[in-house]
Amino acid sequence: MTISPQAGPTLAYSQPTSSSRRYFTIGQLAKEFGLTLRALRFYEDRGLLSPQREGHIRIYRASDRERLAVILKAKALGFTLSEIKALAAEAPQAERLALSLSAAQTADQIAHLEQQQAEIDAALRELRTERARLLATSAT
Amino acid sequence: MTISPQAGPTLAYSQPTSSSRRYFTIGQLAKEFGLTLRALRFYEDRGLLSPQREGHIRIYRASDRERLAVILKAKALGFTLSEIKALAAEAPQAERLALSLSAAQTADQIAHLEQQQAEIDAALRELRTERARLLATSAT
């Protein structure tokens, strides 16, 4: 969950300890990351993951698992899946599993989230006032 | 944009001054509230508005306009359209254009928004750290 220590404009997960296994089923990854099978298949459909196949069955490698971690990290930062796909595509060859964020892109996303934050703050202020009013009224 | 001064668990817009006109076209309401025609038709499709018709053309009355204001107010508080529909249906007969919010519902919505706020706050913290790192790196 930490930003990678490498220099340069990249975000990445540090290698988790439990990745000693070489291959993962869709069920294993879903459980580990708290996702549904549908979500994992959807990420594949959107071109964000491309596990190998053994017949019809998906086989995820350690690199797929790392990439998934990066995807979820970026989602937590508020990027859409298509933005994530683009950011991953821009990443330098040596860091195919990371995201490439420029200072400008980072600033854009900050502005975007600050906007949402302001809307939620305004709603919360009103709702708290309203709740106080309701409680005061019912107590009377 | 203020909570109605009436006693009781209701939220409503105060009557705006420009409602001297008795009827409105969809275009007039869209412009006034900063919505698209599609949005207004969509609210109708979801059963939140039911303007009259003159042939095929929608005719909105002052009461429709007030109801729209309530809908947008509730949306700003983070309620979904189906929640808004339910809240409007629960409102007492005499306040058909208002929303009926209980203290419990208000508390639920506050909790919901606080959850979102926490996620956005966490994302913002990371993005600001990352931006600072990017700027420091590029300055070196």
Place this chain on the structure above:
DNA sequence: TTGCTCCTCACGTCACGTGAGGTGGC
């Protein structure tokens, strides 16, 4: 045979956006 995990459609949800193709009145 049951139970578990995996698979591929494919429609549903949320709140609209975006044409396509057409009408009515100044």
Place this chain on the structure above:
DNA sequence: TTGCTCCTCACGTCACGTGAGGTGGC
């Protein structure tokens, strides 16, 4: 005739949820 506003489909977008119907191996 042009321009404006209105209309009804109906598919697209976003990130999946949710069955339906079927397979493979212990």
